[in-house]
Amino acid sequence: MSSKTMRLNLKIWRQKGPKANGKMVDYTLNEVNPEMSFLEMMDVLNQQLVERGDEPVAFDHDCREGICGMCSMFINGRAHGPMTGTTTCQLHMRHFNDGDTIVIEPWRASAFPVIKDLMVDRSAFDRIIQAGGYISVNTGSAPDANALPIPKENADMAFDAATCIGCGACVATCKNASAMLFVGAKVSQLSLLPQGQPEREERAIRMVEQMDKEGFGNCTNTGACEVECPKGISIENIARMNREYLRAKLVQK
Amino acid sequence: MSVLNSKIPAGPLADKWKNHKNSIRLVNPANKRSIDVIVVGTGLAGASAAASLAEMGYKVKAFCFQDSPRRAHSIAAQGGINAAKNYRNDGDSVHRLFYDTIKGGDYRSREANVHRLAEVSVNIIDQCVAQGVPFAREYGGLLDNRSFGGVQVSRTFYAKGQTGQQLLLGAYSALSRQVSVGQVKMYHRHEMLDVVMVEGKARGIIARNLVTGELERHSAHAVLLCTGGYGNVFFLSTNAMGSNVTATWKAHRKGAFFANPSFTQIHPTCIPVSGDYQSKLTLMSESLRNDGRIWVPKKQNDERRPVDIPEDERDYYLERRYPAFGNLVPRDVASRAAKERCDAGYGVGQSKMAVYLDYASAIQRYGTLEANKLGEIQPSAQRITELGTQVVASKYGNLFEMYAKITGDNPYETPMRIYPAVHYTMGGLWVDYNLMSNLPGLFVLGEANFSDHGANRLGASALMQGLADGYFVVPYTLGDYLADDIRTGSISTQDPAFDEAERSVQDQINRLMSIGGSKSVDYFHKALGKIMWDKCGMARSEEGLKQAISEIQALREEFYAQVRVPGSANEMNPELEKAIRVADFLELGELMCYDALNRNESCGGHFREEYQTEDGEALRDDENFAYVAAWEYGQGKAPILHKEDLNFENVKPSTRSYK
Structure with a gap:
């Protein structure tokens, strides 16, 4: 454990509101402890900004455990920063060096408009789930949980897809701002489970249509989403979604 | 006589819930369409309640302060969810889950509530599996279990270390389905800042749109607070950064009693x-x-x-x-x-x-x-x-x-x-058996209420309680209350009670914005957290608690003289959001100390140094403290204590021994 502190040069995107023009602003931060998380470093900066009468940098964050999916910074050209399998809140300053310049921007995609500074509006993801990312079962009508055995392998694959935290790193990192990893993960989870079969076709079609309507781009198989996904969601899920969509179109009544 | 009526149904413990369900009033499907319900918070309790009520036909408005209902902090629960399924053939039963929870809570919870929780636990697992929640399975394709602290059976269902995430996403998907059909109107990035009481009933809320800063009025026939716990009063906790007490504290200021506030779980x-x-x-x-x-x-x-x-x-x-x-x-x-x-x-x-x-x-x-x-x-x-x-x-x-x-x-x-x-707060707003607070029409679910965990919560029981309240309790009990409202018609937001509530919220915001001091909100939050951790944390004493009360009072004065909230109120302003929350924590912290001071015993998570056995174990005092301490807001003076006696008819309180 090193107790040596660092001095950092930060270049941060500042934008007053959704319609305002934004710009990069330079800040210098001294005495950054390598044991801090990235967001704690931002807290220290904000604390200093408040104390000297400036406006702190607005950014989304909540659980700080890498699971809620709220944090969303583009750090040195990478979604959630330099480490793989890591959300911004779980990124620690020990991965940076004294004297580094760090460029911090919001997710950039036309389907994710900036609200303020580093905060963006990701409600498009909610609308995609609303279009079909569920199994239609009313409370109280479920059969016994063990009535339907599910092969462990399928359950595990469904789980792996279901770990998506909806942060939007896949969109932010994709040159086409495609949301296919996000959509593919949900389509896969539900199509792999027997409970998801009755609505399988309708779900694939409706979710893909909503995704297109929101203005997300297409997938050109560069695979950047898989690399940047903090939960390691595989692009196999995109392939499965494409198969599900094709199948649905073929059998559509 | 106590002003508190717990409304626990008569009859044998195991039949109470069944008989109650069979005898309470219903609202017919056509009438549900003309009834509005507000649900604040979209974690396990809120999302499951909003989805279930919408499925039944009520018109629901749901609110969360995050950018999506899927972010609620239930998502961070790791280990699992209990259910008395006895799939392991290891002797588990509804009674054992009930008994373990009562004992684990150190005999400071209501028997009837806990038994109901154990009964519906089995339905929760069924419901979640049907929604597509990918619980861990064995090679035979059936569900796997593991064991948790304080019990000797394996009854915990799990999805790796992400059980909360998977359960929340299940509830979120059910909620999303109701949003898509228009039964739920979802308000994200909105924070409730007051509850509106019209003629003695909870009839709406004042919410702040966090993106624009506008104050909005929303009316309904009933208001459900599913806003989680208040562990962030300690500044450092395992709660999410945004977790706060504001919704329940505002309700407390409007007259809702706060029960056992000092019962805090240190994980x-x-x-x-x-x-x-x-x-x-x-x-x-x-x-x-x-x-x-x-x-x-x-x-x-x-x-x-x-x-x-x-x-x-x-x-x-x-x-x-x-x-x-x-x-x-x-x-x-x-x-x-x-x-x-x-x-x-x-x-x-x-x-x-x-x-x-x-x-x-x-x-x-x-x-x-x-x-x-x-x-x-x-x-x-x-x-x-x-x-x-x-x-x-x-x-x-x-x-x-x-x-x-x-x-x-x-x-x-x-x-x-x-x-x-x-980690968790067992205390919360006081509710009766129907999960209604002492304010008519104000229901409180999940961690936000005090009801099921007594003085200590067992592992894998928070997810169980949140979903029990939302999926299987409130859909019944709310109908009984709303049966009186089928002819009421929609509630006007022009009522003077809305004017008055909005004005008081606006006044508070203006006050905070105009202080213009030199210290950040976090400075005060950290100072409060330190007082709470040192004097109202894992070990408490009369002397320390008395000191804490005066230190918190002084800190609160300093806050209103020295805090600096930058920016304006008419825009996205995270510092203002924090300031409003910390102002409430500064009042709650004091109440927690009063509660801890009042309870001259040690039980569960509440450990008073003066009351311990020779080998350092908690020394409970059932003769004098087998009650729920429900506090009425003091309106600037000391809070007023109301007691609800706990009657143990089925389990005899004994000294907990895990030796």
């Missing part, structure tokens, strides 16, 4: 504090105590690396003190035992405020089993470690990764360092 296995910049603490799931062993060196200030300390120089203090339950004692017991060792000078790590959670022997045990399974004869030590590591990774991989990311250490090779941290 034994969290990653220790590393510096004063620390913003939150991270939990390592209790499920790790299934296989991990907790120890400290037998020698004080032992500077050796943990792997260099031989077996006979280690003190596995939980196994030593509590042989029957060992590392799986309940949370309050495990936390105090860790504090005791560290205070006595046996702590480890730089701060000396940590103990080891060691997986070395589990890796060896699993490695040997796995080698046997694979038919490998006389495997090398290296091979056993390799196989054992794989098994441990498959069970706890994400937790180990998280630990490695935060600390920079590899927990497969060196023991984890852990220390207790604030």
Whole structure:
């Protein structure tokens, strides 16, 4: 454990509101402890900004455990920063060096408009789930949980897809701002489970249509989403979604 | 006579809920269409309630302060959810789950509520599986279980270390389905800042649109608060940064009683504090105590690396003190035992405020089993470690990764360092059996109410309670209340009560914005947290609590003179959001100290130093304190205590022993 502190040069995107023009602003931060998380470093900066009468940098964050999916910074050209399998809140300053310049921007995609500074509006993801990312079962009508055995392998694959935290790193990192990893993960989870079969076709079609309507781009198989996904969601899920969509179109009544 | 009527139905314990459901009033489907319900908070309790009520036909408005209902902090729950399914054939039953929960809560919860919770636990698992929640399964395709602290059966269902996430996403998907058909109108990035009482009934809320700063009025026939716990009063806790008490505190100021506010759960296995910049603490799931062993060196200030300390120089203090339950004692017991060792000078790590959670022997045990399974004869030590590591990774991989990311250490090779941290609050708004507060029409669900966990919550029971309240309790009990409202018609937001509530919210915002001091909101929040942790945390004393009350009062004065909230109120302003929340914490903290001071006994998570046995265990006083302490807001003076006596007709309170 090193107790040596660092001095950092930060270049941060500042934008007053959704319609305002934004710009990069330079800040210098001294005495950054390598044991801090990235967001704690931002807290220290904000604390200093408040104390000297400036406006702190607005950014989304909540659980700080890498699971809620709220944090969303583009750090040195990478979604959630330099480490793989890591959300911004779980990124620690020990991965940076004294004297580094760090460029911090919001997710950039036309389907994710900036609200303020580093905060963006990701409600498009909610609308995609609303279009079909569920199994239609009313409370109280479920059969016994063990009535339907599910092969462990399928359950595990469904789980792996279901770990998506909806942060939007896949969109932010994709040159086409495609949301296919996000959509593919949900389509896969539900199509792999027997409970998801009755609505399988309708779900694939409706979710893909909503995704297109929101203005997300297409997938050109560069695979950047898989690399940047903090939960390691595989692009196999995109392939499965494409198969599900094709199948649905073929059998559509 | 007490002003509190718990409305516990008559009859034998096991029949109360069934009989109650059969006798309460219903609202017919056509009438449900003309009834509005507001649900504040979209975690497990809120999302499940909003979805279920919408499915039934009510018109629901749901609110969350995050950018999506899927972010609620239920998502961070790791270990699992209990249900009395008895799929393991190990003797589990509804009665045992009821008994364990009552005992685990140190006999400070209501029998009837807890029994109902145990009854509906089995329905929750069914419901979640039907929604597509991918619980862990065995090779035969059926659901897997594990065990948690304070119990001797395996009844915990789980999805790796992400059970809360999967359950919340299940509830979120049910909620999303109702949004898509228009039965729920979802308001994200909205924070409730007051409850509106019209002619003595909760009829709406004032919410602030966090993007534009506008104050909005929303009316309904009933208001459900599903806003979680208030652990962030300690500043450092395992709660999310945004978790707050504001919704329930505003309701408290409007007359809702706050019950057992000092009952706080300090979770034994969290990653220790590393510096004063620390913003939150991270939990390592209790499920790790299934296989991990907790120890400290037998020698004080032992500077050796943990792997260099031989077996006979280690003190596995939980196994030593509590042989029957060992590392799986309940949370309050495990936390105090860790504090005791560290205070006595046996702590480890730089701060000396940590103990080891060691997986070395589990890796060896699993490695040997796995080698046997694979038919490998006389495997090398290296091979056993390799196989054992794989098994441990498959069970706890994400937790180990998280630990490695935060600390920079590899927990497969060196023991984890852990220390207790604030995790959950058993206290909350007082509710009756129907989950309604003493304010008519104001219902409180999940962690936000006080109802089921007494003085200590058992692991894997928070998810159970949130979903029980939302899926299976309030859909029934709310109908009974709303049966009077079928002819009411929609509630006008032009009522003077809305004017008055909006004005008071606006006044508070104006006041905070105009102070223009020199200190940040976090400065005050940290100062409050330190007072609370030192004097109203794991150990409390009369003297300390009295000091804390006067220190909090002074801090509150300083806050209103010295805080600086930058920016304006008519825009996205995270500092203003924090200021409003911290203002409420500054009042809640004082109430918690009053409650802790009043309770001259030790029970569950509440440990008064004056009341302990010779060997340092909690000393309960059933004769004088077998009651729920429900506090009425003091309107600037000391809070007023109301007592609800707890009657144990089925379980005889005894001294909890995990030895």
